[in-house]
Each structure stands twice: as C-alpha cells, then as structure tokens.
Amino acid sequence: MxxxxxxxxxxxxxxxxxxxxxxxxxxxxxxxxxxxxxxxxxxxxxxxxxxxxxxxxxxxxxxxxxxxxxxxxxxQAFGYQRRQDDLLIRSGLWSRALIAVPYGRMQAVRVHSGPLDRLWGLARVTLVTASAESAATIPGLADSEARRLRDELIEAGETLALPL
Amino acid sequence: MNPESARPSAPSDVPDKLVERPHWLTPLIRGWVVLLAVAIAFGRELIPNGREPTRLPPLEWLAAAVAAAFLVAGAAGFVTWRFTRFVIDHAEVRVDTGAVFRSSRRIAFERIQSIDVMQPFAARLFGLAEVQIDVGGETTKLRYLSRRRAYEVRDYLLARSHGYRVTPQQTAPEQSPTAILADLHASDEVLVRVPATTLLLAAVTSHEFFGILVSGLGAGALAWWFQQPWLALGLGIPTLSSLVGFVGRRVTGQFNYTLSRRPAGLRISRGLTSLTSQSLSARRVQAVQISQSVAWRALGYYRIDLEVLGWGEQTDDENTSGISTIMLPAGSADQVRVALAALWPTADYRSVQLTPAPRRAGWLHPFATPFLGWGFDEQIVVTRHGWLVRRWQVVPHVRVQSLRVSQGWFSRRLGLADLHVHTAGQQLAVRALGTDAARLGTAWPALIDLAGNPVAQEAPGPEARLADQAEATISSTE
Missing domain, CATH: 1.10.287 (Helix Hairpins)
Structure with missing residues (x-):
C-alpha cells in the first residue's frame, strides 16, 4: 500500500x-x-x-x-541507502519523500557543517546534479561518516559518469 | 554540401583565415534608433497640435543640430564599422572591435552550442542579418552581414563546430537563393510548416487569449457593479489592446513557421517582420511538453514547448535574444508526431502505455483525474496532467537527473503518490500526479534503473564524431 x-x-x-x-x-x-x-x-x-x-x-x-x-x-524516519548504481534518500513523517539519484548524474558532492552541526560533531552531505530540483541532502551524519560517504560517492560517480 | 567527402582532407588544405567585415550599411542600421528618436523629437514639435504653438528656435539652428547629430552618429558608426572584424580561422572565431580600446573575443569551435541567424526589422529592410553564436548561455553577435553571407557563415561555422573539416568555399552552396520569407536551401527537408491562418486561429483560441479576455471582462464587470462605467471603459481599452498585441505578436513572431532538417541538424525559421533562424540540437533538449487548451481540443491543435539547456527561460513569445522555446506554435497531431520524431527518432510517446490515475485521486484532483496518467518505456517517461490545458510531458531517460516520489498526509491515506522527474532545465516541472502508490512502488526500481543506465538513444551524431576525432588526436600524440 x-x-x-x-x-x-x-x-x-x-x-x-x-x-x-x-x-x-x-x-x-x-x-x-x-x-x-x-x-x-x-x-x-x-x-x-x-x-x-x-x-x-x-x-x-x-x-x-x-x-x-x-x-x-x-x-528515526530518515534513511539513506547506497545501492549499486544509485543513492536513495527517504525522509519525512507526515509528508514523505523518496529521492533517487543515479551516481552517474552526480556533478559534485558537498560536505557542509554549520556551527550547530559542529557542536555535535556532525556534517551534511549534499549531492549536486545538473538539476536544481534534485535537493538530495543527507543531514546529520557523524563527521567521519560524512567524509567516508563523500569519498565513496565520488568514486562511484567517477566510474559511472554519464554524459550531460 | 557534402561534409563526409570533405572530412578526410588534411588540415593543411584548409585556408588559414576567413576575414569578414560587417556590411557597410551596418552603422546606418545600428544608428537608426537614434535617428528615429531625433526625427520623432523634432517632428512632434513641428506638428501643430492645436495648443499654443511652442516657440521654435530658428530653422537654421534646427537644421544645424540635426546635421551635427547625423555627422557625429555617422562618424561614430563609421569608426566602429572600420575597426570591427570577424576572423574565422582553423580553430576559433574571433571578433575584434574598438578603435581606442581594442577588444578581441575568441570562441573556440568546440564550445559553440548553437548558431542562429536573426533579421531584426530594420536590418531586414536592407537585406541584412546578424549571426548569433551561443556559447553556453553567452551570446556573441556578428552584425550585420548580408543575408546570404550570414547564412553562409552560419553553415560554415556549424560544419566546423560539428567537427567537419571544410573550406569556406565548400559550404557555399552552388546556388543559394534562400527565400525571403524562410531560410531554406534546396537540400533542406521541410518537416512541418504552419500556415498563417492556423496561427491566427490558434492564437485567438489559445488559453492565453482567454486568460486575458476573462481577466479583462472580470475587472470590467466589477467596475460595472460598482457603477463606474468609465472605469469599465478604461479597463476595456487596455484589455483590447493587449489582446490585439498578443495575437499580433504570436502571428508575426511565428509567421511562416518552418521546421526543417538539413545535414547539420534541425532548424526552425519563423517571423514576419524579423526573421529568425534557430538551430536546434536534439542533444540539448531536456524535456518536451505538448499542450492543448480547451478550444484546441475541438480544433485538434497541439503546441510543443521545449526545455533546452542554455536557452534560458521558457517564453510564450521570445526572449531578448530572439530565441523562442516554442517548438511548434500550433499543429495537428500528425505534425506533433513528425516534429518529435525529428527530435528523437526512435522514441514514440504515443506508443507508451499510460497508467491512468485511480478514481480515488479525484479527492485531490477533482477535475483533472480522468486525464491524469503516466507511463514509460525503455527510452522515455511520459506524464499527462492538466484540466483546462492538458499537458503531456516527455523526458528521455538519458536526460533524467534524479527522481523523487512525494506523498502528503492525505495522499498517503488514499494510497496515492506523486512522481517528479528532475531534468537539467528548470522550466518544465515534469511530474505525474495522483498515481497509485502501490503501482508506482512496483515500477520504481525499473524507473531508477533506466535513469542510471539509459539505453543510448541517439544515433552517433556529429558531436559523437567530434569526440571520436578528439580521441584519435589524443591517441596519435601518445
């Protein structure tokens, strides 16, 4: 359902x-x-x-x-999934959203950490595609985890890159 | 023109340079706005308007002032013309301008995105045209050349930017009697042509027309209600003039609309007062929207809008650089099919099996539900929505950047979800509304998979050949 x-x-x-x-x-x-x-x-x-x-x-x-x-x-409701060819992000309680970004479409991976995030040692990872609407952001990852994810995503993006 | 035979020739065969200078009438046309302003300013003073005649300075002074203005404008125009030069050599286009402050703009062939030929009204009177070279959103104008020369330069540049090695002479067609109302060669294959009567009929039955009409009538009725008949009249006149303006712009802007195909690619030429010839690269088209307003359903008209990388905003008429995102202003279903087949030869949006929205979607989309639907095959995603204006949106999987499913609180209770398809453009928000969530759930994995591993759609075109060429050059230097 x-x-x-x-x-x-x-x-x-x-x-x-x-x-x-x-x-x-x-x-x-x-x-x-x-x-x-x-x-x-x-x-x-x-x-x-x-x-x-x-x-x-x-x-x-x-x-x-x-x-x-x-x-x-x-x-608790937020989750992300690294799959073979794409990244899935689900979020939201009342109005839910599920975003899928193929690795080949990634143009950049941004790791951002604001002052509040830093108090708890957190960072957010954003996947940038050619589309302004993609808005694929994973907030609140531990610093080390965010960096690891970034490196993995970049590596996956390089091997699967698709032409624009 | 046969680029294939030209290609094997060694680079040394190509003459080094093609130097062009603007047409000698250029300063006159560039300055016509100034002259017109001067003429109007003085002319208004001379026309007796019933009021107390304004005290004019002596006629000799006036004549001297006008002559001085002419001289200064003429001299400035001449200097600009004298020091402007368009140089096309083996690797780039160069535009040199400026007598005192010299500037030189260079455009490498590989970076040229599209080349359009425009004929603004003033230039058209003298048979001149400007060539617009688009490099990723930045436009360089070569103006003005004679119309025939402009088309030749355009063809040459297009061939070069597509990686063909041709000499300027090879591109010059043997006989180049391009018609006055269109940019057509004998070798061109005309795909779609829209007659003026269709344009006119389509314009007065379009939803934009009814939009203006209804808002004008509404405001007028309100004014009448408040017993202000003069206000109603005051509202009526602007409404009428905007209606006439809208129809006029649509008909003159899209007059003699012709979609044609030639070896270098697709081309749209259109316009009555100013003629525009716009090249269209299928690789840069991100999404397509076919729309049909209420009245058009009876007439069987459709309109195609394009989302093209670098063309900027979607426009109803045209933007400042004269580019319109309308691919087909109004045409029959057959013409839509032909136009889309020219764009994406292997994909047919009509053969895609669409899943209609379940009836419970009526809670969220009371009017549109019977029309809502979506579907996809190996090549394209097709969605259908809208009520008064029905829209079909088509995106090839190759152009899908990311996918999003959203589900609000209410649609979750109903077991519905919306699908959003993100492309690199920002004008057409491609979406499927009120779809059955369970069904979307089963289709979703396949959809993501196609977005990540799209089936190659285009036959290897000139661009691909260019890439091969670049690769060959790299491997030969290794």
Missing amino acids: DGPFDTDAGWQPLSPRYAPARALSSALLNGVFSVIAIAAATIVQPPSMSWLAWLVAIGTLGWTVWRGIRAWRWV
Whole structure:
C-alpha cells in the first residue's frame, strides 16, 4: 500500500546525535518568529483585538515545541541507502519523500557543517546534479561518516559518469 | 554540401583565415534608433497640435543640430564599422572591435552550442542579418552581414563546430537563393510548416487569449457593479489592446513557421517582420511538453514547448535574444508526431502505455483525474496532467537527473503518490500526479534503473564524431 516507501531493507540511519541538533536549530529558527509574535501580541492596539495576536503567538510557540519533540521521530524516519548504481534518500513523517539519484548524474558532492552541526560533531552531505530540483541532502551524519560517504560517492560517480 | 567527402582532407588544405567585415550599411542600421528618436523629437514639435504653438528656435539652428547629430552618429558608426572584424580561422572565431580600446573575443569551435541567424526589422529592410553564436548561455553577435553571407557563415561555422573539416568555399552552396520569407536551401527537408491562418486561429483560441479576455471582462464587470462605467471603459481599452498585441505578436513572431532538417541538424525559421533562424540540437533538449487548451481540443491543435539547456527561460513569445522555446506554435497531431520524431527518432510517446490515475485521486484532483496518467518505456517517461490545458510531458531517460516520489498526509491515506522527474532545465516541472502508490512502488526500481543506465538513444551524431576525432588526436600524440 505504501508503494516505493515499503522497502525496509538496508536503510542507513542518521547519527542519533542529530536529533538534539535539529531540535535546537528549529527552536532557534522558529523561536525568532515566536518572540516576534509574542512581542506583537503585547503591543497590538486596540486591546480588544489582541486575542487574535495571542492566538498567533501561541500557535507559533506550539509549532516550535512540536517540531522540537518531533525531531527525534523525524531523525528515526530518515534513511539513506547506497545501492549499486544509485543513492536513495527517504525522509519525512507526515509528508514523505523518496529521492533517487543515479551516481552517474552526480556533478559534485558537498560536505557542509554549520556551527550547530559542529557542536555535535556532525556534517551534511549534499549531492549536486545538473538539476536544481534534485535537493538530495543527507543531514546529520557523524563527521567521519560524512567524509567516508563523500569519498565513496565520488568514486562511484567517477566510474559511472554519464554524459550531460 | 557534402561534409563526409570533405572530412578526410588534411588540415593543411584548409585556408588559414576567413576575414569578414560587417556590411557597410551596418552603422546606418545600428544608428537608426537614434535617428528615429531625433526625427520623432523634432517632428512632434513641428506638428501643430492645436495648443499654443511652442516657440521654435530658428530653422537654421534646427537644421544645424540635426546635421551635427547625423555627422557625429555617422562618424561614430563609421569608426566602429572600420575597426570591427570577424576572423574565422582553423580553430576559433574571433571578433575584434574598438578603435581606442581594442577588444578581441575568441570562441573556440568546440564550445559553440548553437548558431542562429536573426533579421531584426530594420536590418531586414536592407537585406541584412546578424549571426548569433551561443556559447553556453553567452551570446556573441556578428552584425550585420548580408543575408546570404550570414547564412553562409552560419553553415560554415556549424560544419566546423560539428567537427567537419571544410573550406569556406565548400559550404557555399552552388546556388543559394534562400527565400525571403524562410531560410531554406534546396537540400533542406521541410518537416512541418504552419500556415498563417492556423496561427491566427490558434492564437485567438489559445488559453492565453482567454486568460486575458476573462481577466479583462472580470475587472470590467466589477467596475460595472460598482457603477463606474468609465472605469469599465478604461479597463476595456487596455484589455483590447493587449489582446490585439498578443495575437499580433504570436502571428508575426511565428509567421511562416518552418521546421526543417538539413545535414547539420534541425532548424526552425519563423517571423514576419524579423526573421529568425534557430538551430536546434536534439542533444540539448531536456524535456518536451505538448499542450492543448480547451478550444484546441475541438480544433485538434497541439503546441510543443521545449526545455533546452542554455536557452534560458521558457517564453510564450521570445526572449531578448530572439530565441523562442516554442517548438511548434500550433499543429495537428500528425505534425506533433513528425516534429518529435525529428527530435528523437526512435522514441514514440504515443506508443507508451499510460497508467491512468485511480478514481480515488479525484479527492485531490477533482477535475483533472480522468486525464491524469503516466507511463514509460525503455527510452522515455511520459506524464499527462492538466484540466483546462492538458499537458503531456516527455523526458528521455538519458536526460533524467534524479527522481523523487512525494506523498502528503492525505495522499498517503488514499494510497496515492506523486512522481517528479528532475531534468537539467528548470522550466518544465515534469511530474505525474495522483498515481497509485502501490503501482508506482512496483515500477520504481525499473524507473531508477533506466535513469542510471539509459539505453543510448541517439544515433552517433556529429558531436559523437567530434569526440571520436578528439580521441584519435589524443591517441596519435601518445
């Protein structure tokens, strides 16, 4: 029933350390909006309309907390699979996505590590193809794992390269 | 022109250089905009407009000013013309310009992506044309040459960029009476030609036309509702003028549309006021979209849009460099078949078995569901979607960069999923909507496999020959 998402075998998980990193980063990002919303709610005029602003503020805050809680589930649901000719990435809880990138289409492999990622010793690996829509990113891998994956992907890409 | 026989000749046979200078009328045409502006500015002053006549300076001053403007423009034009030179030698095209600050632009033959011949209106009046050389998104213009010379230079460059070794003389056709309304040689095989009546009929029944009409009528009705008849009139006039403008642009831009095939490749030539001759390389086509609006269903018209690497944005008319992504402005199903067969000879989108979307997809796509579908064979992926405007999208597996299946919360409950096919272009988002998830799941492995190991589609063309040649050169130097 679940179609292509069914295949259970062989999915590699992300580093479990990524869950707190994701929770913190989404808390920071959404937190900014929450603070703005709360600040707006306190100064809204006339006061009779402020319930609407508070509703928005509570909604944003709730969303922030919810995302923080869901981070652990999200990281568990994420998986990638190195297959013979291609890389599969699955992600998402409510709306799910499955991306397949043939090694031959890879133009570059990027390893990126932001300040928050570095606190937990993590890095994200992005596969770049000629398409701007590919968006094949594996976040939250341990540093050594990310480098190993990068080297493996580059090697696979070199042997299988396809013309543009 | 027979490039095959020309190929074995040693490089030493080829004359070193072909030096071209712009046509002597060039400064006149490049400056015509300035002259026109001057004429309009002064002309407006001279026409009595009922108001209090503006105080004109003495006529002698006016004449002197106009003469000075002419002289300066003429001198500048002459200097530019005098110091501009197009040099084509054994490995590259060079454009030298500038009297004081000299600049020299070089284009290696191997990097030429396409060569188009354009005739803007002013140039066309004098029988001149410009040659546009496209190198990965950057365009160099050789302007202006006489029309015949422009086509010769274009043919020569095309042959050279495809790796044939020809001399400039060999490309010059014995008789080159290229018609005034098209860029055609006797050796060309005309594949599709669209008559002006079809263009006109297609334009006034296209969805863009109805879009403008409906938005104009809607705004007018709103104005009427608020009892502002003058506002309604004020809205009506721009709507009418944009309708006329749209139809006019479509008909003049695509006038005498001709898709033809010649040894060097496919070519599209079109245009009434300005003639465009656009070369089309099948290797650079990433995806194709065939569309049909409501009214076109009755008329049996289809339109083909292309996603071509380096052509930039998809356009309804044409972009600034005069390139249009429309492959076929309006044509019958047969013409669509012929055009696509010219592009991809071995793939036929109609023979692909399409899987329709299940009826429960109606929850998500209430109107489009009966038409939704997708399918693939060893060569191409075909998807079908749309409601008022029906679209077929075709992508060869060779051009698939990556694949994505997405499933929202609701479609997961319904057992549906969407498939997105990513290509190197960004204009046509190829997608199959509301497909049966289980079915997609069974087809998915084969689909990925085809994207990763596509069956070679094109017969080895000139480019492949060029690559062979390069390889031969490398191995001979080793």
